[in-house]
Amino acid sequence: MPRLSSRDSIPNALRGGIAALGNFDGFHLGHQAVAGEAIAQAKAQGRPAIIATFDPHPVRYFTPDAPPFRLTTLNQRQRLFEAAGADAMLVFEFDAALAGTSAEDFIDLLLIERLGLAGVVTGEDFTFGKKRGGNIGVLRERRAAQGLSSCAVGPVTDAGGVISSSRIRDALRSGDLASANRLLTRPFAVEAPVQHGDKNGRLLGFPTANMDLGKYLRPRYGVYAVRGRLPDGRLLDGAANVGIRPQFEPPKELLEPHFFDFAEDLYGQTIEVEFHTFLRPEGKYESLEALTAQIAQDCADAKVALQR
Numbered sequence: 001m002p003r004l005s006s007r008d009s010i011p012n013a014l015r016g017g018i019a020a021l022g023n024f025d026g027f028h029l030g031h032q033a034v035a036g037e038a039i040a041q042a043k044a045q046g047r048p049a050i051i052a053t054f055d056p057h058p059v060r061y062f063t064p065d066a067p068p069f070r071l072t073t074l075n076q077r078q079r080l081f082e083a084a085g086a087d088a089m090l091v092f093e094f095d096a097a098l099a100g101t102s103a104e105d106f107i108d109l110l111l112i113e114r115l116g117l118a119g120v121v122t123g124e125d126f127t128f129g130k131k132r133g134g135n136i137g138v139l140r141e142r143r144a145a146q147g148l149s150s151c152a153v154g155p156v157t158d159a160g161g162v163i164s165s166s167r168i169r170d171a172l173r174s175g176d177l178a179s180a181n182r183l184l185t186r187p188f189a190v191e192a193p194v195q196h197g198d199k200n201g202r203l204l205g206f207p208t209a210n211m212d213l214g215k216y217l218r219p220r221y222g223v224y225a226v227r228g229r230l231p232d233g234r235l236l237d238g239a240a241n242v243g244i245r246p247q248f249e250p251p252k253e254l255l256e257p258h259f260f261d262f263a264e265d266l267y268g269q270t271i272e273v274e275f276h277t278f279l280r281p282e283g284k285y286e287s288l289e290a291l292t293a294q295i296a297q298d299c300a301d302a303k304v305a306l307q308r
Helices: 028-047 059-064 074-084 103-114 134-146 165-174 179-185 202-203 288-307
Strands: 003-005 019-022 049-055 088-093 119-123 150-152 187-195 223-231 236-245 254-259 272-283
Touching: 003 049, 019 028, 028 119, 028 150, 049 074, 049 134, 074 088, 074 187, 103 134, 119 134, 134 150, 165 179, 179 272, 223 254, 223 288, 236 272, 236 288, 272 288
Parallel strands: 003 088, 019 049, 019 119, 049 088, 119 150
Antiparallel strands: 187 272, 223 236, 223 272, 236 254
C-alpha cells in the first residue's frame, strides 16, 4: 500500500478518493469506526479509500518536551490501515507551515486542490487548521462552496465511557494491559531495532534482545508475556522486562524480551514485540541467584499465559 505525503500531489489513480482524517495513533475501536465509514463510502462510490494521519503528532510539535506518548509508529499504522482495507496512507507532516495554515486553506488548497479528495470522514471532535479553527461544521460549510462531501462519526463507547487513545494510555501506564488490548483490538506492540547491550541476560542464562522504547508511551514497568514478530514473519513466544533494570548499575531504560528456545542473532534487525499479559512489577532482588530464579518463574508464567 503506498504512503503518500500531503506535500505532494496525489497520483491520478488515487485522486477523487474518500479520506478518513484524524491522527489515528493506536488505531483503536473509535478510529476504526471512522476509517471503516470512509472505506465503506469509497467502495460504494467506486473511489479510492485513503486513511490520513499526522506526523509528528501535533502535541509533539507544540510541546516538544512532552513525555513519550505514541502508541504506534508510522510503519505500524501503515500496516494497520492496509489491513483495514485502505488503498493508501496519507501523511500530513506537521510543521510550522501546516500549523499556520488556516482551516479554509487546509480544505481548499490541501484537501481539494493538492490532494484531489472528493470527500472526508472525521470523528465529531476532529479539529484542524490554525488555532484549531476548523471542525466538521467548517467542512460542511465548505461543502456547499467546493463540493467536498463530509461526514462525522460519533464516539464509540463501552461500559467505561468513550474509547480514546488517552484512555488506552492510562490503562497501559497502570498495567491494565487487558483493557488496553481490548480497546486496541490487538496487543500493544513496540517495534524497534535490536541493539547491543550489557549482556547481563546472557550471563544469567536468559539472553535478551535489547530495544530502545524511543517515542513510545512507557507502559507500567514490569515483566510481560510477549510475542516477537521477526522480519521474516516468524512469531516467537517470550517474556520481557520493561524498565530501568534496578538490579544493575547504572539504570538504563530498555525493553528486554527473552524468546524461548531461540538462539539466533537478532542484532540490527527491526522486530515487533507484542505485549500479551502483565505478569509482575519490576523489582530488585537480594542476589543474582534470586533474580535468576525469578526470571525462570517469569518464563514459566509467561508460557502459561500465552497458552491461554
